[in-house]
Amino acid sequence: MSMTIESLIQESHQTAKSKGWWDDPDRNVGELLALIHSEVSEALEVYRVKGKDSISENWFDEKGKPEGFTVELADVIIRIADLCGEFELDLEESLTTKLSYNQTRPYRHGNKKA
Ligand SMILES: [Mg+2]
Numbered sequence: 700m701s702m703t704i705e706s707l708i709q710e711s712h713q714t715a716k717s718k719g720w721w722d723d724p725d726r727n728v729g730e731l732l733a734l735i736h737s738e739v740s741e742a743l744e745v746y747r748v749k750g751k752d753s754i755s756e757n758w759f760d761e762k763g764k765p766e767g768f769t770v771e772l773a774d775v776i777i778r779i780a781d782l783c784g785e786f787e788l789d790l791e792e793s794l795t796t797k798l799s800y801n802q803t804r805p806y807r808h809g810n811k812k813a
Contacts, residue, residue, distance in 0.1 A: 704780075704791040711777045712784025721785065728782070735778045742771035 715721060745768045746754060757767030783790045 704794065707776070708780045708784045708790060711780035715781045715784075720781075728786075731778070731782045735775055735782070738771055738774040738778055741774065742768055745771055 720726075745766075749756070749768070754768040757765060757770055760766055780790070782788070
């Protein structure tokens, strides 16, 4: 499967729309960011339960739903892509800009501790 940032955004948003997640006109950016954060929390919960040695393991639950640490990371990205699709945000441009800028930053960004 070949995937681009743009195809990720289009598929994520089309699927979300087709499943009714954009039927509510009151959906707002704050709620969408909270949902992105909820997927980060799900990844944390997998890590808490399974531990570091198992974060590469994925499985299917009894209903056939994919589960696992990287599945939750995928959910984070899918939700970000869905948001970008709705508001026609150029995520690829921002990724390119920020990755390039990060290369110019000083070691530990000027001796920050964490
Ligand atoms: Mg999830």
